[in-house]
Amino acid sequence: MYCRLFLDFLKLLLLCLLLSGCAKVIYIAEQTKGQLSLQWNGIENKKLLDDVTVPPEIKQKVQLIEKYKQYFYEYWKIELGGIYSKTTMLENEAVTWLVITSKWDEVKALKECFPFTGCFPYLGFFNKKSAQAWMKDKQRSGFQAWMRPVYAYSTLGYFEDRILSSFFEYDQYELAELVFHELFHVMYFLKNNVEFNENLANFYGEEMAKEYFEKSSDSGYLEWKNRLKASSVLRRKISSHASELNQLYAAQKPKSQADGEAILQSFVDEKFKPMIENECNKLGLNNCSAKKGEWNNARFAAMLTYEKAAPDFHSLFKTHGDNLKDMLSYIKDREKEFNDSNQKDFTAFLFSSTIDQK
Structure with missing residues (x-):
């Protein structure tokens, strides 16, 4: 599977060389490397759960995520494949960093566009230093910029998304909301309309979590x-x-x-x-x-x-x-x-x- 992904990556880079500037090719290459690293470093959940060296609290979070995924499947009757079947332990607290930019006379996120994938009101970076460099470059060009850490995201089904160690910072209720939010993106995503998608996924993540726990009397x-x-x-x-x-x-x-x-x-x-x-x-x-x-x-x-x-x-x-x-x-x-x-x-x-x- 990874050989096919690598070939697809090479094809994408070749097409981007024809359709994009050099800076975007470098960006795509760096982000693809980061995504593939998450895939390659994933550990089968069963193996992780059987490992006596893994702390019990981490095992509990993995089991909760599997329960939330099963609930989402039963609720929507949608095939989720190997999503969240493996866990990747990150070197950092966050998985990526988002940089949002805007003009000095308007509250509106500037869009960055790419061949095939469309336009986004931000750029995400696996490397924090790259995010900081991009932000400073935009600021030098007269734009306002803001950077924030990201602890979870969806590849919209293009990859089998991993459980990330950044998930473990959330309590069981926040974790349910997060999992339902990200899985909703897999089920429904309107191209070139990130604002709509995020607002909708936020809503569904929260409401599904409420339904999941609605009979709970837990304080x-x-x-x-x-x-x-x-x-x-x-x-x-x-x-x-x-x-x-x-x-x-x-x-x-x-x-x-x-x-x-x-x-x-x-x-x-x-x-x-x-x-x-x-x-x-x-x-x-x-x-x-x-x-x-x-x-x-x-x-x-x-x-x-x-x-x-x-x-x-x-x-x-x-x-x-x-x-x-x-x-x-x-x-x-x-x-x-x-x-x-x-x-x-x-x-x-x-x-x-x-x-x-x-």
């Missing part, structure tokens, strides 16, 4: 559910402020980078940070990550990538009687109609139809 589950609700409220507040900042740029039309950065700084210091402080305290979020680090257009854009459509998906869920299967069937039907139309924005197309139904 840990109730704490997770309350934490999830509080986090959702905060994320929506941040998304709303990101949209408000965009409106400020549109209204004030900064003529220079310095003018744009002045608008950003004033907004963050006078409006955004006080809101974050107040909401984190009110919601009881003691370890509030939103209070940490710098906020710029790129970080706000990253939040919109994952959270902008969350309220709309919840409304759509209610429209379909809180039934996840009916909701997905409806989305797929609307996608077919969208493909036959002259519309360009599926998210707007989907939710305009939802509004008409009410």
Whole structure:
């Protein structure tokens, strides 16, 4: 199998040489090497579970992931093959690092496009130094940038995704949400619409985890559910402020980078940070990550990538009687109609139809 993957990789590089710049060929080569390393270093779960030197807490997490995968299969009746049948122990805490970039006068993630795979509102790097170098290069070019660690991702079924040691940092409830999120990407992914896909997978990951544990009386589950609700409220507040900042740029039309950065700084210091402080305290979020680090257009854009459509998906869920299967069937039907139309924005197309139904 790996020989075939290597040949496919060589073909891809050759095509990219014809269709892309040299920098992207180097990037693709580095990322492919990282992905193949994850595949080659995978250990069969059975072998890991039989190994007396492996800590019990790691074995427990692997067994939980296998249970969550089985639940996903039984729920959707979708073949998942060898996904999560092997475990790869990472050298670092994170598996990749994402870099998001944005212009200084707009909260919008800049897209990076590749032959065959489409466009993405970020770049992911297996090598942290490469991510930092890319970020600094974009900053030198006048863009705003933000980098964050990634602990899980999906190859959309192109590879048999591994359980990664980065998964083990999550408790059983967060782990269920993560596994359902990533497996949902395998089942449904709309090409060239990462924002829609991430918002939808976030929604399904959370709702499936709630259904999985709904009969649990465990205090840990109730704490997770309350934490999830509080986090959702905060994320929506941040998304709303990101949209408000965009409106400020549109209204004030900064003529220079310095003018744009002045608008950003004033907004963050006078409006955004006080809101974050107040909401984190009110919601009881003691370890509030939103209070940490710098906020710029790129970080706000990253939040919109994952959270902008969350309220709309919840409304759509209610429209379909809180039934996840009916909701997905409806989305797929609307996608077919969208493909036959002259519309360009599926998210707007989907939710305009939802509004008409009410």
